[in-house]
Amino acid sequence: MNAIKDSVHDWIPLDPVAGDLIDTPAVQRLRHVKQLSTVQLVYPSANHTRFEHSLGVYHLADRALESLGVDEPQAQTVRAAALLHDIGHGPYGHQTEEIIRRETGRDHDEIGELLIETELAGVLEAHDIAPDQVAALVRGEGELGQLVSGELDVDRMDYLVRDAHHTGVPYGTIDHGRLVHDLRFVDGQLVLTEGNVQTAESLLLARALMDGIVYRHHVSRIAGKMLERAAERLLAADISVDQFRRMADHDLLVALCERVSDLGERIERRDLYKRATWAGLETVPDALTELSRADERQAAREIADRAGVPREHVLVDVPDRPRLKEARTRVVVGGVVQRLEEASKLVGALRDTRRAGWRLGVYAPADKTAAVGRAAEEILGLA
Amino acid sequence: MNAIKDSVHDWIPLDPVAGDLIDTPAVQRLRHVKQLSTVQLVYPSANHTRFEHSLGVYHLADRALESLGVDEPQAQTVRAAALLHDIGHGPYGHQTEEIIRRETGRDHDEIGELLIETELAGVLEAHDIAPDQVAALVRGEGELGQLVSGELDVDRMDYLVRDAHHTGVPYGTIDHGRLVHDLRFVDGQLVLTEGNVQTAESLLLARALMDGIVYRHHVSRIAGKMLERAAERLLAADISVDQFRRMADHDLLVALCERVSDLGERIERRDLYKRATWAGLETVPDALTELSRADERQAAREIADRAGVPREHVLVDVPDRPRLKEARTRVVVGGVVQRLEEASKLVGALRDTRRAGWRLGVYAPADKTAAVGRAAEEILGLA
């Protein structure tokens, strides 16, 4: 048996399939894709990568499968899916997801084609694992797919604790052992057994606290928006989306510094734009909350013109309306399977809390924020 | 007050000098230089950077200065030196140190010119701090220089714990609080107060255990030698040492993949050479242990020719003979300042242990190790 030392789960034993998959360039590339992309500019220790996260998800899947009594060879297919669930990520992970989706029409977890294009299909087939079954699991399909991608998936169980360990923020601490141990299938649905409403709530709360303090920190969002805009300009100029999505973080950073140097070098040196305006849901006209990326760019151009600053100096950032996927977690209460949102008074309040945390942002270089802020409020009709 | 969250020391408050220094490109660049370079290929979680390490060293310096009763403005100069002590590092830190030294004649801690060349001098002067005083402290000069670079420096106190936290290897755990608290100056020498022989030993033991399990792991050494060789070829081809030493990890990795692609892509994909031979001090002729880098390359060429493989397929790795700097730590025993090597029976044994861990390595692609191994043993006269 082969094992890898992990800072979160200690030794992770690898089965032969995992051993072979890990040696492929497609999985090794994840060593060069940070788990939290621009969050590292706020929490300097947050340099962990999708590689170690993928190992962690593989490990928790293994433990959950044992607890659920899933036997080989089915289990090894699920573990392979857990290990590969993130290989579709472009450089800087979630930060370039939307760009890649727009340009290719594909999500990062639609990895079917990727598996076929790469040497991964061959490795899987050599172990009698069907690549399309792995791809289906990654998309969350089927009973066992819920374990890889769903409200109770092991992906979330890994990243909350890992992100807490590496940022130093204590809020992601959940009870892995109990979560993994108390999973069951009831009528084909993955649920937490009786007595676990609070366990499910704790997952939700950990996510909510990490969201506000880490994942949606405004400095990380500004850097993320700069990166997204720079990536769009890079793609518009001279790089195909196919080249782009195969890049790792270091490739993209070098390419941006060379070819979109105004934004690229700012990101590299953490010389970031600042908030010119910042508005919550209650002050933002409803129509604004649904802006497409093209609309954002159009609004940014108008604001720049009004403020008399170069167009590339204004970024408009309208995040998606907050969702709370974990609210759909299934728990057994009094012998009946319920959605957590039915069983827990907290879910509604967390929905409100997340709505209260939503912010539209307009960003500009530090010396332009006053002018840009005024222009933005006029153009966007903010109070 | 401004503060940064750190995964090891929790919140680190920043003084105004540190706040300004951190915003310079020279310090921000350290975000892109991994603390343990190729160790990440063995311990996947070890992606922490010289940036967060520098903050940690700054923080421990601050606490040590308070404990030693060093007042402002002297203290802020020492803290600035602690924060800047690693800015002279090239890409991949220690891994390119020897190359840069050879080409420039300068060590990574000879940062005087760097300070003057960059905006750092200006920032320091704006706070009435003399850049050459900072440079002297980084070189370990003067009473307070011992705190920044010496047997009892805060550099080592930070990296042992940080490397343990991020690799997941438990051996680097030392007692920061006690070490920092029990520092004193006796006749201008930095010492640990009475009753701390074991505290000093624990520092030495942590270092010795981390050395064997982490810092000198053979896979990391192979990758490191590949990187060094690739960097030499890059420098030989078309890059000046001045450009080179300003690179960050991502710049170098992209440059190697583009211009020394046989080695560069192997490093990127962790498709590493393997050990063809591996020999301890007792079987290696004395003369061999003193080989210069040029000698190593010459031996590699001869081995390759003898084995009938391309010359770039053989790497010879002769590490420096083991030293044990920490043996010189000063402790007070019975009221008298002694060197730890006088006060502790362990020091001699650790010296022997480190000698026993020394290995000459010859590395080659996996399918060439048999032939290269035989040739190496002949050429190098190994038993």
Next chain:
Amino acid sequence: MNAIKDSVHDWIPLDPVAGDLIDTPAVQRLRHVKQLSTVQLVYPSANHTRFEHSLGVYHLADRALESLGVDEPQAQTVRAAALLHDIGHGPYGHQTEEIIRRETGRDHDEIGELLIETELAGVLEAHDIAPDQVAALVRGEGELGQLVSGELDVDRMDYLVRDAHHTGVPYGTIDHGRLVHDLRFVDGQLVLTEGNVQTAESLLLARALMDGIVYRHHVSRIAGKMLERAAERLLAADISVDQFRRMADHDLLVALCERVSDLGERIERRDLYKRATWAGLETVPDALTELSRADERQAAREIADRAGVPREHVLVDVPDRPRLKEARTRVVVGGVVQRLEEASKLVGALRDTRRAGWRLGVYAPADKTAAVGRAAEEILGLA
């Protein structure tokens, strides 16, 4: 300087007052009073004591005072109060609080008389600290009293993290550093500075999660009720309340085993009663939720008679209606001081959650639960 090693806060430096106070029997006694009394019967690692907790509270008070800019000698008085805040606790802490209050009319934090009765007053006076000022701080009086006993006190900040460390339950993790650092006085009120609604929420959430999983675990509650009943019988028999409240855990356990041996030995051997019935607020008649301890005992007698079991085999446990003191935490939002319940959508939901977690319990030996359960439902009029 003297310092003590703590498993939670590492080294805690002691000022001379604390050094002297710690050497008194009144403080040493806290070494023998467990922080979580009967919780140890559910979480076997939870053996930490009020002694180490008191040191932790002292330490956080010290850091908060520094952050608030409170100078000596005022600061040392507050630190003394922090160190002494729990000396009024009887054996098994909170578990005997109600008994002692009933018998003496005094709360555990009404320590004024205790200070005067013991050698503590002398120690304080020798350092020019007025004992009645310390007592007032422990009661939460005055501006600085809020730090010792109030919604934002350092007591809670210590116990959440300490209880998590020692039980192994991860939910008590809060961000000490930030909490202590962002305290301010605004118009004489202790508040958290701007941007800390979520920090305050996290304290509330940590408390809510620990409450359900640790503090109100039904097994700990059963043991607690057995202990309380046994203590009442001990007091009724041959021990004065004055002797009683001076006991430490070991004294009480031995006394119960000797003199109330049916319950005492069961507690010692963890041979506990079981739930005969267990009812939430929605099924319990309103009048029942306000039962006094005397009413509980009366109901238990009636249930026992109806079930035909010895009276000492039935325990009725009606906890206080849930309160949420932390809801009153003051935070600055948009420059205005608000109560957390005004600023956070979560508070209402947590109130509901705590109400949903409230349970009336009737307990009996394992072989009597069926009969006692039926009788209890009839007598108490439960659905």
Next chain:
Amino acid sequence: MNAIKDSVHDWIPLDPVAGDLIDTPAVQRLRHVKQLSTVQLVYPSANHTRFEHSLGVYHLADRALESLGVDEPQAQTVRAAALLHDIGHGPYGHQTEEIIRRETGRDHDEIGELLIETELAGVLEAHDIAPDQVAALVRGEGELGQLVSGELDVDRMDYLVRDAHHTGVPYGTIDHGRLVHDLRFVDGQLVLTEGNVQTAESLLLARALMDGIVYRHHVSRIAGKMLERAAERLLAADISVDQFRRMADHDLLVALCERVSDLGERIERRDLYKRATWAGLETVPDALTELSRADERQAAREIADRAGVPREHVLVDVPDRPRLKEARTRVVVGGVVQRLEEASKLVGALRDTRRAGWRLGVYAPADKTAAVGRAAEEILGLA
């Protein structure tokens, strides 16, 4: 499956045998025996008990058995032995071991009679486990006995990490996962596989560091000697050794306070004797290092008479000469099984270090140490 939450190993699943054994008074009693007895007087957080330690040893045994491929029902017998290995301990564990051995001629791990005397035998037999086989395993007999009591036993692997967690001293950190995973049987001997010399050294070093800083701390030794002397007086007066060895910590502390109150109350209040003299091996005549407990008491009487102080005010403490059991750990080096002392240069040095740490102590109340110290040096012939 039933599981218990542990602060060190997280959730520990219990097999049915363990579930039943735990419910016996003999095992529950371990909840009331501190793991580190008087160490808690130096490190206030060190209140963990032999109960949680026994669970930890059970858990590591389970993992080691899985790694070694030991099947049921043999495995459950070993796990039962692991769980029960400490039930022979008297109150305050190691501190009363010598007294009990003297009075009964039995060691704490000669638990055969204990098993038969208690309900444990019945529980084991109900699960088809032979009590005498369990007793043999606890004594370290047979191949699998090495896992329970030997140089590489899981007892040591648990207590080092547990003691570190609860004292806050960082030195006990070892790599459980690797130790448990790399155990093998070679010719009936338990060994660590190839490549683990350093893993074995780390265990030895952790032990050595904890020894000096925690286990043999002079304050804990003084309290321990006071406790031992008080226990001897209690036994001499009115308690049988059979009653004595069944006591838990709280029973003994109350009995001492009542019946040997001069020493008992001092221990309870941490009002300890101080060192009157303190001498290393090099200054102590050889004959002195072999004193029996009776000799110690005789010497104490002579010293007291010479110093003119009451006889109960002098304690003489001559610890056993240091041994280094872990030096006998078997490791595979170059395919050959060796003792660690043959494979590691460190072992000899650690032997010397432990010898250097040996101290003869004479203790007395603080106001008597001068007189007692002079008398002791004369009587004992110390330089």
